[in-house]
Amino acid sequence: MNASLFPDAAIAASLLDATHTTHAMPLVLTPRAPLDPAHDARAWVHTHREALEAALLRHGAVLFRDFGLADPAAFEAFAETISPGLYGEYGDLPKKEGGRNTYRSTPYPEKQMILFHNESAHQPHWPRRQFFFCEQPSPVGGATPIVDCRAMLRVLPEALVEAFERRQIMYVRTFTRGLDVPWREFFHTDDRREVETRCEAAGVQYEWLANDELQTRTxxxxxxxHPRTGERAFFNQVQLHHVSCLDEDVRLDLLEFAGAKRMPRQAYFGDGGEIGDEAIAAIGAAYERCAVRFAWRKGDAIMLDNMLVAHARDPFSGPRKIVVAMSELVARADVLAATV
Structure with a gap:
């Protein structure tokens, strides 16, 4: 990255190089002089918006450190300045208290890792940009590992990449009481017909089950x-959906409770064929081989290109508060049309 693009920020591009990433990731920016949290960070963004977009497309992730972001409100204003029109209707995350278009991070057991994924890759629309803000770092663990999904295609076995590219992925989700967010909450409606209409418009198969539960197949x-660069990237949520990625005791309990056909989430090839456990193991090994980890500092904000970079969450202990924002929705149909 040419330092002249950011003459008033110190660039630590080599700080967190990933072994298999062509460009250092994330690009780490720190201001050369302290910023006034009420004004200067947003003014700085106005001046450097084009350079930030170029940096994001090149590196996939930009980490803002010491930008005077004192609280979630300042972060939301900062993210809104970078990418106006933050998305505020996301059903998979709880809203951040006091925020308009920000969310709390996924409420998931602290001792377990949230595996690598591209946000909403299983949905009809997904955000191109995703922001994370560290309101409070955990004292132990709690990193947000990131992976360059372009690098994943270089690391994964060629035959496996070809199979996923040709056969695609089918995500099966069962909105089971007590195991997943209720379908009413996810779709923001009580009207079954509205859910059906939206599924049909998005090309999602659906089936109503007993106990007012819903199963979808996408x-x-x-x-x-990538819609801007044309670069190919491994873009999906196979780790979050495939049953083999669950801890063994959790998997066995769910299979006993729900049965193989009604697991909360499962993934197959798009033609319905099984994705073997060995394939999932190879994907997991590749993610870890490409992963970059950094220790959160209070006030850090990171911007990801969700179509180039996957993220995860490491286990942690103690208090941890990470705020999330998203923007620039991309339609799956448009990406598929451009890829053909």
């Missing part, structure tokens, strides 16, 4: 071409 790409 075929999505596993490898996409």
């Amino acid at each position: 075929v999505c790409p596993a490898v996409i071409a």
Whole structure:
């Protein structure tokens, strides 16, 4: 990254290099002089918006450190300045208290890792940009590992990449009471017919089950071409959906409680074929081989290109508060049309 693009920020591009990433990731920016949290960070963004977009497309992730972001409100204003029109209707995360278009991070057991994924890759729309803000770092663990999904295609076995690119992925989700967010909350409606209409418009198969539960099946790409650069990237949520990625005791309990056909989440190839456990193991090994980790500091904010970079969450202990924002929704149909 040319330092002249950011003459008033110190660039630590080599600080967190990933072994298999062509460009250092994330690009780490720190101001050369302290910023006034009430004004200067947003003014700085106005001046450097084009350079930030170029940096994001090159590196996939930009970490802002010491930008005077004192609280979630300042972060939301900062993210809104970078990418106006933050998305405020996301059903998979709880809203952040006091925020308009920000969310709390996924409420998931602290001792377990949230595996690598691209946000909403299983949905009809997903955000191109995703922001994370560290309101309070945990004293132990709690990193947000990131992976360059372009690098994943270089690391994964060629035959496996070809299979996923050709056959795609089918995500099966069962909105089971007590195991997943209720379908009413996810779809923001009590009207079954509205849910059906939206599913049909998005090309999602659906089936109403007993106990007022819903199952959906969605075929999505596993490898996409980025709409701005044309670069290919391993873009999906196979780790979050495939049953083999669950801890063994959790998997066995769920199979006993729900049965193989009604697991909260499962992933198959798009033609309905099984994705073997060995394939999932190879994907997990590749993610870890490409992963970059950094220790959160209070006030840090990171911007990801969700179509180039996957993220995860490491286990932690103690208090941890990470705020999330998203913007620039991309339609799956548009990406598929451009890829063909």
